[in-house]
Amino acid sequence: MKKKNTIADLLFNNRFWKSVFRHDYPDNDLSRSEAMTSNLFLHIQSVKVHTNTIRPGYTLGLGLISFYLFIILTITGVLLMFYYIPSIERAYNDMKDLEFAVSYGIILRNLHRWGAHGMVAFVFFHMCRVFYTGGYKQPREFNWGIGIVLLILTLFLSLTGYLLPWDQLAFWAITIVANLIGTSPPESILGASLRYIVVGGREVGQNALIRFYVMHVIVLPLVAAVLIGVHFWRIRKDGGISRPAEE
Amino acid sequence: MDKKPEVVIFPKNPSKTYGLMELIRTRSFQIEKGPDNTVTSWPHLLFREMILFMFVFIVLMIISILFNAPLEEQANPSNTPNPAKSPWYFLGLQEMLSWAHPFWGGIFAPTVVTIILILAPYFDRSQKGVGVWFAPERKIANLLFTILVVLAVGLIVIGEFFRGPNWQLFWPWNMPSPH
Ligand code: HEM
Numbered sequence A: 001m002k003k004k005n006t007i008a009d010l011l012f013n014n015r016f017w018k019s020v021f022r023h024d025y026p027d028n029d030l031s032r033s034e035a036m037t038s039n040l041f042l043h044i045q046s047v048k049v050h051t052n053t054i055r056p057g058y059t060l061g062l063g064l065i066s067f068y069l070f071i072i073l074t075i076t077g078v079l080l081m082f083y084y085i086p087s088i089e090r091a092y093n094d095m096k097d098l099e100f101a102v103s104y105g106i107i108l109r110n111l112h113r114w115g116a117h118g119m120v121a122f123v124f125f126h127m128c129r130v131f132y133t134g135g136y137k138q139p140r141e142f143n144w145g146i147g148i149v150l151l152i153l154t155l156f157l158s159l160t161g162y163l164l165p166w167d168q169l170a171f172w173a174i175t176i177v178a179n180l181i182g183t184s185p186p187e188s189i190l191g192a193s194l195r196y197i198v199v200g201g202r203e204v205g206q207n208a209l210i211r212f213y214v215m216h217v218i219v220l221p222l223v224a225a226v227l228i229g230v231h232f233w234r235i236r237k238d239g240g241i242s243r244p245a246e247e
Numbered sequence B: 001m002d003k004k005p006e007v008v009i010f011p012k013n014p015s016k017t018y019g020l021m022e023l024i025r026t027r028s029f030q031i032e033k034g035p036d037n038t039v040t041s042w043p044h045l046l047f048r049e050m051i052l053f054m055f056v057f058i059v060l061m062i063i064s065i066l067f068n069a070p071l072e073e074q075a076n077p078s079n080t081p082n083p084a085k086s087p088w089y090f091l092g093l094q095e096m097l098s099w100a101h102p103f104w105g106g107i108f109a110p111t112v113v114t115i116i117l118i119l120a121p122y123f124d125r126s127q128k129g130v131g132v133w134f135a136p137e138r139k140i141a142n143l144l145f146t147i148l149v150v151l152a153v154g155l156i157v158i159g160e161f162f163r164g165p166n167w168q169l170f171w172p173w174n175m176p177s178p179h
Helices: A007-012 A015-021 A029-037 A062-081 A091-100 A105-132 A141-163 A168-181 A187-199 A206-237 B041-066 B088-097 B102-123 B136-162
Strands: A048-050 B038-040
Touching (some): A105 B041, A141 A168, A141 B102, A187 A206, B088 B102
16 A cells, blocks of 8 residues: 555554554455454454445344443443442442442443343334334244344343342342242242242342342353344344345 | 356347446446445444444433432332332233233243244245335234234333332322332
8 A cells, every 4th residue: 555644544554553454444345345354343244235234214223222232231230240249238238339439330320220221122122123124034034033032131131130239129129020930830839949949049138139140240141142143143144134125 | 066157247149249338436346247236334334333332322321421220228028119010121011910810911921922923934924025114015914013012012001100009000190109
């Protein structure tokens, strides 16, 4: 590439840039395709996409918004873990500390809480978009199924997080859900033992808190992250986002 | 392995001595390529994705600055709120719990709906109307799905706004304050 001594050249046309990205600044079709194929994070997307894919009125960006909320939740969630101890003696006070003692702690908590509500809503909206555009049909049947599992995972991620503040809202909401699990028939055998496994005892207490915590911060996010990876990979393998048949 | 037959994009008319060609403005070779309605992901898709991320983050930040997440009194097993409600996304289930034996509304109904949804694409196999919002060819499928959505959202709305102490029905504006 010829040096032109512009600011853009100074930023993009140097050895450091090249050492990181392994190609020139993407301003022609060759380097633009390299921008996608030589980047670990981008190569899950194809070099070229159909114009229908980038039409905002088609996907409404709903799947992507779900994904972004998941990312924001992961980051704010890790930060919250620095301040939160899953013990029934401390959990509630840690929430108070986040609000009154930790700098910007309340913003952190709000981002996580509203982001979680948002994710439940947007995953649902995304499912509606896929249905109303017929995006679940062959060859995307399996990805639709993965999507359903992701929706359920999202609900359980939200639910397990709901107990962690250990306030009245949390305690009684989880008690209701635990009782619901207890009604799986036959109640005295399956229901009772399922409830016992989920709560870790007869009543919602310390055992329930640590179980919900471990599910919330490790097990469910890990499974969700892997499945989101599969979901994206399948979008590409299924030929990109659905679109009207061409003439 | 079979060799793929070569796709001829602009077939030549054997009685003509000339072929079809056109001059177009582009940055790379377009020989032997037909029009394909694609654009490079960089920058067309990637820039849109980045802008959407910034938008999502800014909106969430504004909401988080304006509204605080709820935090009630510390959990107290001996003080049962009336009514005790689950998070909004499970309120539809909780609403159904009050109708019959909890198993039917709470476990049976959601399981059946999940199975139907997962299997739907294997039964609804026509390719007509794919890629179009509310395609007229898909009226029945869309109608059935809409019924499901209205039920799911409706039950949540009832559970959230119309259920008061002892899970009785109240108008939202007549709702007795808790405890
Ligand atoms: C954690 C939850 C989810 C994430 C992060 C996610 C992400 C995405 C993204 C980014 C796309 C690309 C198109 C778009 O943005 O709309 C997509 C497409 C798709 N999603 Fe999801 N999704 C999730 C849940 C679901 C659910 C609940 C379903 C359905 C039950 C689903 C089914 C599909 C299908 C079938 C496609 C391909 C659609 C087409 O080609 O038109 N996904 N998903």
